[in-house]
Amino acid sequence: MQTNSYCTFRVGSIYLGVEVHRVQEVIRAQKMTRIPGSQEVVRGLMNLRGQIVTALDMRRRLNLGSAEGSEPLMNVVVRTPDGPVSLLVNEIGDVLVVDGDQFEPPPETLQGIHRELISGSYKLDGRLLLVLNLDVAIRLAA
Amino acid sequence: MWDSDALSLASAPSEQRSGVRQRREVRHSRAGGNPVSNVLGSRLRGNDGSTQVVHVTNHQAFGKSDDGLGNYCRLNPNNSYLLVKRGNTGKRNGARKHQTVSITGRLPALLIGSAWVISCRRVQRKAIPVEMLDDIVKEFLVESYENLDQLDRDLMALEDRPDDRDRLSSIFRTIHTIKGTSGFLAFPKLEHITHVGENLLVLLRDGALRLNAEITSALLAMVDAVRSILSNIEGVGGEGEEAYEDLVTRLERLKNGESASAPSVEIEVEQVVRELSAEVSAAVEAGSKPKKAAKGGRKKKAAGEPLTEAISAFAETLAATSPTQETSAEVCEIRPPQGAAAPAQKAEKADKNQDSGDGGDRAGSVTDSSVRIDVHLLDKLMNLVGELVLARNQILQYSQNIEDAAMVAASQRLNLITTELQEGVMKTRMQPIRNAWSKLPRVVRDLSISCGKQIQVKMDGAETELDKTILEAIKDPLTHIVRNSVDHGIEPPQVRVQNGKPAEGTLWLRAYHEGGQVNIEIADDGGGINVNRVREKAIEKGMVSAEQAAAMSDREAIQLILLPGFSTAPKVTNVSGRGVGMDVVKTNVEKIGGTLDIHSTMGQGTTLRIKIPLTLAIVPALVVTCDNDRYCIPQVSLLELVRLEGDRASHDIELMHSVPVYRLRGQLLPLVYLDEELGLRHRRTQEERQSADIVNIVVLSAEDRQFGLVVDHINDTQEIVVKPLGQHIKGIATYAGSTIMGDGTVSLILDVIGIAQQSHVLSQHGTRSLIDSSEGRNEQSRVGDSWLIVDPQDGTRAAIQLSTVARLEEVRTDAIEKTGRQQVVQYRGQIMPLVSLNDFGQVEPNEHGSISLVVYNDGTRNVGVAVGRIVDIVSQSDSQFEKSEGDTRIIAGRVTRVVNLAQVAMNA
Known part of the structure; x- marks a missing residue:
């Protein structure tokens, strides 16, 4: 039986996971330099031990709006072919080991941006873990 | 173990x-x-x-x-x-x-x-195993390419001094090495060609043959052949299809002395032929089967006179059978040449050197003390040093708030060491510009022969060093400019003689450092650019209107040739005239932060000057604040800073229609507000613009234009490490990169040209559409006639011609150190001596504990001239001076001493 490890986090009310080997590290809120003129999703640049990392606001990326006081602050730094990118999320969860046969692709009724961003879900006890399609999530339309 | x-x-x-x-x-x-x-x-x-x-x-x-x-x-x-x-x-x-x-x-x-x-x-x-071979071959390729470049240079030099035995030996060794290795690696063609070339070179080295243009051409052709085989090996892994039989034949003939310049050998061989073999003479007479005669010789295919072919073939037979024959390569190799024993021995020694693996063909001392290093390693080192510079900046910033003397001392030491390390690593990436120039004499030679011109190349400052990346980037533009000069610039010999010039044209390549930048000049003494024809062409191509063209000064009109699609060449040749070129050159130069300038005098020649920064990785930048965020502006684009306070802030900013402008020494400077440009706030209304208390204007140059960028605060200048932008923000035109500041926060580096385009200071598409004539002219007249008025605080006034001033700096008194009696400061990694303008000779700080310096650069070093207080900059031409007496003049109503910075700097 195939098992996969996921680094889990919460964005708004959604419980998401990213394959753990894509995650470089998880860090607290960092000082951010905003980039005037950039897309809304791009929250800014931060200094990660001498490396400049772009931070993407997952709440805005998932079109969840930005209610007051719900700004995501935790950084999930993921590896990409073009260097690390930080995903700003609300809360960090555990690293979960899930069974491969618990996976199910998204239903047809899931439409719009979420259909591209979410590649499926794992049926856990009492809740669903949505798998974030990282490569799509970090690619922004020009 | x-x-x-x-x-x-x-x-x-x-x-x-x-x-x-x-x-x-x-x-x-x-x-x-x-x-x-x-x-x-x-x-x-x-x-x-x-x-x-x-x-x-x-x-x-x-x-x-x-x-x-x-x-x-x-x-x-x-x-x-x-x-x-x-x-x-x-x-x-x-x-x-x-x-x-x-x-x-x-x-x-x-x-x-x-x-x-x-x-x-x-x-x-x-x-x-294949991959193993690959590695050896790669090594061989790298080494051989280097050697071939050297070979090109050597052959060209040899043409001027055909008797330079050291150089001949060096060429011989290079070919010998390639031959040896290619044999070892089983590249038969390469081995054969170099072998034939080597045989020819042996004769040259031993003085049996004398180098002439024909032989040089053949040897250069051999170098080309070797190069193309090498590139085949690199590309497809094999030597390629071409057999190079023509070349081999040509080289062998030359080796046998069959050329107009060496008739004695020919006659000798001819005699031998006649005397020795009836079979051969039959073949010579018949002229049809020369191959029969050449039993021991190599196969020949090239068309040519049957007679000479037979002779060369026969001579080779002789060479193969009788080892005492004069033309035998083997013998020559063994026997030390008469009267040239010493160089030969030296050559042998060097050969041994090479065999022991140093791989170089230069003097022993150079090869012994140098190491070949992977560029990636250097790049990595450079990055690490960049990080170190950032860490240093952070520590320095923290240590300012700490009382602990030991900590402060340690951080000062760190500061010094980092600066030195940074310089050292930068130096490892530095290469003399000769590396980019080395190919040019060959280009000129080939091109001038095909154009029927006589051109000599003179180089000056080939030692000038540049960062490797920049060097790579200017190689192509340089080649292009040189081709242009040869094709368009220098006239054919007849025309030159008619115009009273020597038949041989000259192409100068000059390079020198100036103010943290490298200047490269490519000059020719050719016909110059016909400005009127440039105007006509530009009108004809619809680039400018007739009125615009007429209004342009000659200097501006010449810059038109930098526009895309421009060419004045009457006919398209395979060299140039297609109208692509100068704009590409300009784009490439600007890509690496450089500028391109053309001067031309009809009938006397053209000079192109390229100014490029020394390095791209670490650049000096001005840090400004806008809406509580800091931004960096590369100092290359920075012209000056203007601060308007109180009344001036509200009155001096005028509106031209709705566009804010500032009169900078009588010239209208368009103003761009950074916060508006970045979309951080709405466009200011007229009232808002004129109700500001303080206006900080950063005067910038973007391509040919100037504009003022209005920022909230001007903080500091700093050496910053440029880091590229990530994929998500790459597309934004206003930023050129990012960097990490001393306190660890990330700052964005502004792209001056991008901002100029976005704010329409420059038109966005076809960026260099036109040169604004009025501005260019003002710029020209401004520099020479502007005076910096200073108050040396000894009761007098002094004026310094602005064009002699490299920079204005303010240093804190605690940064001043002493060597002997000389006061010095550390400035851009160098020690800069200080002199005072006043009579006391001592540098007195102002009320803020700092000193205003005028930095003068005499081409080799910087000298800081302490000037007390900087009062103003006035624009006044010589004729406008109210009264002149010696070095004292009346400027702006006050008696003012005119100071010659060069003289003052000599006291330091």
């Missing part, structure tokens, strides 16, 4: 080595799971009793290529090379990084890695 059993097959008897070419394959065996360590510098013993020290930079696992890690060793018995390929055990970014280490020494040179013992086994040639 040395497993001698595993070595049993390692050593070959030395006599075998020189004879049969053989290859060994290095195999490894586990040393019983017992890690063998610390072989660095160990004395290794082979079973023939010889010992030697092997130095390995890193003792990682070595083994055969199939150990799964990509590690293996390779012994090259021919010239005692040991090549070790080391693969990283881990994969990084998906790509495995390999490195090749070459170790030279006598056989058996074997290595033990941390976990492997390596043994040798003699194998057949074919048994070499």
